[in-house]
Amino acid sequence: MATMKGILGRLSSLSLPELGRATAVPVPPVGPEYTIDQLARQANTTVRNVRAYQDRGIIPPPERRGRAGVYNADHLSRLRIVGQLLARGYTLSSIGELIEALDQGQNLAQVIGIESAVASPWSDEQPVTFTLQDLVKLFDGNFDPRLLASVVDLEILQQQGGKFLAPSPKMIHAASELxxxxxxxxDMLNVVGLLRANVERAAEAMVQLIDRHLLDKYGNGLPPPEESAEIGDLIWRLRPLVEMAVHAEVSRAMQRAASQHLGDRLSHVLEQFERSRQPAAQPGDDDA
Structure with missing residues (x-):
């Protein structure tokens, strides 16, 4: 993700003096809570990894409610940062040392506050797991298993052993209704593929606006402590505006496309109607 790349670039470029600065903590709205299984799925990792990171002190332990452990958006943000650094080739040991240094300087809260504002789920949907039998039943027997590869490639479903996780159950139910x-x-999957490419380009451009106008002015470093909370709060306020803009544009495009196609169809019907009103040619008319 463009913004996370920028944030992690700033994170990896911090010098030791910068790690020691105290910072204000951006306070995001109260977010979702997760079990360890839900947390692992949201972070694209495994329960085993989550427990291993806890044992190493890379992520803090969950809040205990009776016998259950409850995780929150900060745990998810930290896991995402760890995943991004692992993907860049850093070892778990070096990540642990960096996070320990950041924790001591209280700068990790600054990074997590901004990352949460940018990358927290933009939907309150909870993932749902389906078996192949569930999918066939949902589609009234019209689900072709040969299409599973395309569905998984589009990340509408994520295969997990013999089951399939739907990050957006609404998408699956909409497909079944269609x-x-x-x-x-x-045919619907072809449209989703086209839509995905266009939406991702638009999302990339929108994220680059945030990075360019809110973070680039700080160069390769992080925002100063006195400004980090304000930036995190500003990104939280931008999120619903972005959603409204996307919804408005989709509505405008759908209205335009629907009107055009309906107009084409009505025009065809009108032409047929006009032809039906013309008197039939009589024998000898051409000789007149």
Missing amino acids: VRIGIPLA
Whole structure:
């Protein structure tokens, strides 16, 4: 993700003096809570890794409520940062040392506050797991297992052993409704692929705006402590504005496309109607 790359670039470029600065903590809105299984799924890791990171002190322990452990958005943000650094080739040992240094300087809260504002889930949907039998039943027997590869490639479903995790169950239910009214799933997947490419380009451009206008002015470093809380809060306030802009543009495009196609169809019907009103040619008319 563009912004996370920028943030992690700033994180990896910090010098030791910068690590020691105290900082204000951006306070995001109260976010979702997770079990350890839900946390692992959201962070694209495993329960085993989450426990291993806890044992190493890379992520803090969960809040205990009776016998259950409850995780929050800060745990998810830290796991995402760890995943990004691992993907860049850093070892778990060096990540642990860096996070320990950041914790001591209280700068990790600054990084996590901004990362939470940028990368926290933009939907309150909870993932749902389906078996193949569940999918066939949901689609009234019209789910073609041969399409599973395309569905997984589009990340509409994520295969987990013999089961499939749907990050957005609404997408699966919408697909089943479209199939029920007669639209083939394969055709819908083609449209989703087209939509995905365009939306990702727009999302990338939008994220680059945030990075360029809110973070680039700090160079390769992080915002100063006195400004970090304000930036985190500003990004939280921008999120619903971005969602409204996307919704408005989708609505405008759908209205325009629907009106155009309806107009084309009505125009065709009108032409047929006009032809039906013309008197039939009589024998000898051409000789007149």
